[in-house]
Amino acid sequence: xxxxxxxxxxxxxxxxxxxxxxxxxxxxxxxxxxxxxxxxxxxxxxxxxxxxxxxxxxxxxxxxxxxxxxxxxxxxxxxxxxxxxxxxxxxxxxxxxxxxxxxxxxxxxxxxxxxxxxxxxxxxxxxxxxxxxxxxxxxxxxxxxxxxxxxxxxxxxxxxxxxxxxxxxxxxxxxxxxxxxxxxxxxxxxxxxxxxxxxxxxxxxxxxxxxxxxxxxxxxxxxxxxxxxxxxxxxxxxxxxxxxxxxxxxxxxxxxxxxxxxxxxxxxxxxxxxxxxxxxxxxxxxxxxxxxxxxxxxxxxxxxxxxxxxxxxxxxxxxxxxxxxxxxx
Amino acid sequence: xxxxxxxxxxxxxxxxxxxxxxxxxxxxxxxxxxxxxxxxxxxxxxxxxxxxxxxxxxxxxxxxxxxxxxxxxxxxxxxxxxxxxxxxxxxxxxxxxxxxxxxxxxxxxxxxxxxxxxxxxxxxxxxxxxxxxxxxxxxxxxxxxxxxxxxxxxxxxxxxxxxxxxxxxxxxxxxxxxxxxxxxxxxxxxxxxxxxxxxxxxxxxxxxxxxxxxxxxxxxxxxxxxxxxxxxxxxxxxxxxxxxxxxxxxxxxxxxxxxxxxxxxxxxxxxxxxxxxxxxxxxxxxxxxxxxxxxxxxxxxxxxxxxxxxxxxxxxxxxxxxxxxxxxx
DNA sequence: TATCTTTGCTATAACGATGTAGCAAATGTA
DNA sequence: TACATTTGCTACATCGTTATAGCAAAGATA
Numbered sequence: 047x048x049x050x051x052x053x054x055x056x057x058x059x060x061x062x063x064x065x066x067x068x069x070x071x072x073x074x075x076x077x078x079x080x081x082x083x084x085x086x087x088x089x090x091x092x093x094x095x096x097x098x099x100x101x102x103x104x105x106x107x108x109x110x111x112x113x114x115x116x117x118x119x120x121x122x123x124x125x126x127x128x129x130x131x132x133x134x135x136x137x138x139x140x141x142x143x144x145x146x147x148x149x150x151x152x153x154x155x156x157x158x159x160x161x162x163x164x165x166x167x168x169x170x171x172x173x174x175x176x177x178x179x180x181x182x183x184x185x186x187x188x189x190x191x192x193x194x195x196x197x198x199x200x201x202x203x204x205x206x207x208x209x210x211x212x213x214x215x216x217x218x219x220x221x222x223x224x225x226x227x228x229x230x231x232x233x234x235x236x237x238x239x240x241x242x243x244x245x246x247x248x249x250x251x252x253x254x255x256x257x258x259x260x261x262x263x264x265x266x267x268x269x270x271x272x273x274x275x276x277x278x279x280x281x282x283x284x285x286x287x288x289x290x291x292x293x294x295x296x297x298x299x300x301x302x303x304x305x306x307x308x309x310x311x312x313x314x315x316x317x318x319x320x321x322x323x324x325x326x327x328x329x330x331x332x333x334x335x336x337x338x339x340x341x342x343x344x345x346x347x348x349x350x351x352x353x354x355x356x357x358x359x360x361x362x363x364x365x366x367x368x369x370x371x372x373x374x375x
Numbered sequence: 376x377x378x379x380x381x382x383x384x385x386x387x388x389x390x391x392x393x394x395x396x397x398x399x400x401x402x403x404x405x406x407x408x409x410x411x412x413x414x415x416x417x418x419x420x421x422x423x424x425x426x427x428x429x430x431x432x433x434x435x436x437x438x439x440x441x442x443x444x445x446x447x448x449x450x451x452x453x454x455x456x457x458x459x460x461x462x463x464x465x466x467x468x469x470x471x472x473x474x475x476x477x478x479x480x481x482x483x484x485x486x487x488x489x490x491x492x493x494x495x496x497x498x499x500x501x502x503x504x505x506x507x508x509x510x511x512x513x514x515x516x517x518x519x520x521x522x523x524x525x526x527x528x529x530x531x532x533x534x535x536x537x538x539x540x541x542x543x544x545x546x547x548x549x550x551x552x553x554x555x556x557x558x559x560x561x562x563x564x565x566x567x568x569x570x571x572x573x574x575x576x577x578x579x580x581x582x583x584x585x586x587x588x589x590x591x592x593x594x595x596x597x598x599x600x601x602x603x604x605x606x607x608x609x610x611x612x613x614x615x616x617x618x619x620x621x622x623x624x625x626x627x628x629x630x631x632x633x634x635x636x637x638x639x640x641x642x643x644x645x646x647x648x649x650x651x652x653x654x655x656x657x658x659x660x661x662x663x664x665x666x667x668x669x670x671x672x673x674x675x676x677x678x679x680x681x682x683x684x685x686x687x688x689x690x691x692x693x694x695x696x697x698x699x700x701x702x703x704x
Numbered sequence: 705t706a707t708c709t710t711t712g713c714t715a716t717a718a719c720g721a722t723g724t725a726g727c728a729a730a731t732g733t734a
Numbered sequence: 735t736a737c738a739t740t741t742g743c744t745a746c747a748t749c750g751t752t753a754t755a756g757c758a759a760a761g762a763t764a
Contacts, residue, residue, distance in 0.1 A: 052721085053744070068742080083721070087719070089721095090416050090721085092721085380752090716756095
């Protein structure tokens with residue numbers, strides 16, 4: 047029918063300056079020809095790729111899977127696709143992820159930092175590009191960007207208070223390395239909570255590790271060799287808690303009677319074990335949704351210095367068998 | 376210094392028709408200016424986005440996480456980024472994923488089909504675009520595309536033979552819906568293996584479900600009410616096996632002595648439980664890697680009709696406590 | 705010196721969509 | 735009828751990169 051390409055473009059985009067009749071015709075022909083607009087071309091033209099990069103340390107925990115699922119859901123609904131990259135907890139790989147995402151011209155990045163990362167220059171690169179950057183879980187105050195996470199410090203208080211209520215007074219901590227903010231906060235919360243509740247802080251029952259299953263096992267074995275064993279374990283990860291529980295079971299130590307146990311993150315397996323492990327629900331769905339929404343919000347309201355959003359989500363202590371001494375509870 | 380853009384492009388791409396001296400200068404200036412080529416433009420120009428779409432049913436199992444991780448690793452190394460979408464086992468959502476990936480101009484798609492999917496027209500759309508399509512785990516012979524997976528039929532034989540060797544003779548099957556090819560094959564393998572070993576096939580102890588934890592529980596409760604209980608359970612998913620184990624534990628039925636149990640997929644939690652659950656290692660790392668390599672291969676050697684690759688990966692039966700009656704084994 | 709080849713660059717068009725300007729025809733207003 | 739406005743389209747430039755053609759200068763060959 048001999049229409050110009052721009053007329054067709056306008057017709058398909060429902061521009062007011064094209065007659066209804068022409069629009070209908072164009073739409074019909076487009077459907078007949080199975081026309082699909084080339085996203086790359088419009089992305090190049092508009093400068094908007096409608097792609098969002100996501101960087102996670104590793105996709106092997108329920109926490110990150112769940113966050114991802116929710117980020118995807120929220121952003122898909124708004125016409126964005128997400129590109130997922132994994133840093134494998136490595137600073138070097140994380141830098142590559144950032145390079146690669148920026149190269150792909152993503153419209154923004156949602157990230158949880160690798161444990162190793164202390165040099166923030168790559169994250170500054172993202173800021174320099176003036177595309178939204180949202181951090182979740184593993185954040186960094188110095189970056190001054192939007193953040194979604196939980197209050198790890200306060201959650202430690204919840205855990206200590208619960209264990210104290212169960213009659214525990216010598217509570218060990220299986221902690222992460224405290225250069226990762228979340229683990230540092232859990233440790234600080236643990237220490238402060240003990241002090242506030244009038245309990246002694248004993249460095250010999252505080253450990254720092256990568257918090258994997260094997261770490262939990264190794265550290266638990268050590269704790270059992272102490273002359274004065276703890277009567278409770280607060281592990282900063284469910285995997286470490288699992289390792290500890292295995293060792294306790296193997297040694298015939300009753301949980302929670304002889305030793306109470308609390309983990310962190312609400313990995314599904316914690317509820318499958320016997321005894322089931324008490325843990326902390328971080329509301330990962332909420333974290334994912336809110337991180338995605340924080341991004342969308344920034345797209346609409348580009349950064350004004352100082353107007354950083356820091357969203358703290360309430361955690362929930364899930365008291366299960368491993369820390370329930372009173373069956374009435 | 377007044378070079379043309381094309382000269383600069385050539386210099387950065389190491390074209391032979393640019394002098395070394397100029398190349399060096401250009402590279403220096405590029406570094407100084409922090410120049411980053413616009414991927415969208417070169418993608419538009421070349422028709423290659425260097426993006427690969429991945430569709431998985433759901434990111435909540437170790438199997439898919441592990442496949443994803445390996446796809447990403449292989450493709451990243453070749454300069455591709457992956458866009459991950461989840462169908463949530465819904466046909467409708469899967470169609471949206473495909474639409475969205477094609478719209479984004481991915482260079483290929485690697486997918487595992489949703490349970491619901493029987494209408495293949497959307498997958499035909501991918502083929503029509505003449506971009507590589509690789510299926511893994513959940514495939515469809517009719518599509519005539521590259522496929523990477525395991526031999527579910529033969530794996531059922533391995534499981535039945537193992538259980539028979541343990542002295543079991545009445546083996547129940549917790550199966551998936553057989554419109555999903557993998558579950559259908561597991562059921563057929565189960566039935567044929569029983570017949571080949573001279574055991575009766577009893578429909579009352581064969582169930583079909585979505586194989587979630589609750590399904591395992593529900594079906595196990597039913598099985599326990601039968602006048603002649605089975606002496607072994609072959610569950611087509613670890614989650615169903617877990618549900619069954621919980622019910623068995625609750626009823627004080629000894630596993631494996633009174634009832635042996637085998638799951639499928641090697642979810643990490645199977646090794647955490649007591650008794651640990653025997654299961655099947657599908658070599659998900661291999662599946663991921665080979666699926667990615669099948670894609671790369673297709674990029675280099677575009678489809679010639681009839682030259683379809685079907686890669687079948689060996690499975691490994693992990694015999695654990697839940698099916699080890701002889702402690703000598 | 706005249707001609708051919710090679711080297712190293714510039715100029716141009718194109719990938720496909722779309723915002724802006726422009727222009728003719730239709731319609732409205734005086 | 736003369737002029738202004740609106741309608742509905744076309745023409746064109748542009749996003750950033752790169753393949754192709756072309757062209758001048760340098761070098762090689764006779």
